[in-house]
Amino acid sequence: MASNTILLVDDEESILKAIVRTLADDGYHLLTARSGPEALARLKECNVDLVISDQRMPGMTGLELRQLTIERNLLTQHVKRQEAVLKELEDKYPGITRVERGEDGSIVVEP
Numbered sequence: 405m406a407s408n409t410i411l412l413v414d415d416e417e418s419i420l421k422a423i424v425r426t427l428a429d430d431g432y433h434l435l436t437a438r439s440g441p442e443a444l445a446r447l448k449e450c451n452v453d454l455v456i457s458d459q460r461m462p463g464m465t466g467l468e469l470r471q472l473t474i475e476r477n478l479l480t481q482h483v484k485r486q487e488a489v490l491k492e493l494e495d496k497y498p499g500i501t502r503v504e505r506g507e508d509g510s511i512v513v514e515p
Contacts (some may be wrong), residue, residue, distance in 0.1 A: 408489045409433040409450060412459035413443040440464025447478035454489045
């Protein structure tokens with residue numbers, strides 16, 4: 405099974421729990437954060453391969469979190485690994501749709 409680390413960010417506890425339940429048996433190392441600032445702190449502490457974030461959160465949007473993550477160079481620098489993790493998720497959960505592939509290697513998806 406995969407051993408990639410995914411950080412899940414959402415201000416709604418029930419959403420985080422649902423995503424964790426969904427991915428728990430897939431072999432990922434899952435981290436959670438309830439806000440953008442908490443996510444930034446987790447990114448400083450841990451090597452994270454992929455961030456899955458809500459867009460609308462109080463205090464910091466998902467896009468603001470994405471920008472700060474890029475500016476502060478907080479994700480592992482393995483775009484191929486990010487791509488592989490997302491491909492695994494797309495294969496298992498066909499409802500995931502890619503929306504944008506950033507020049508920085510980041511990927512924005514819709515459920």
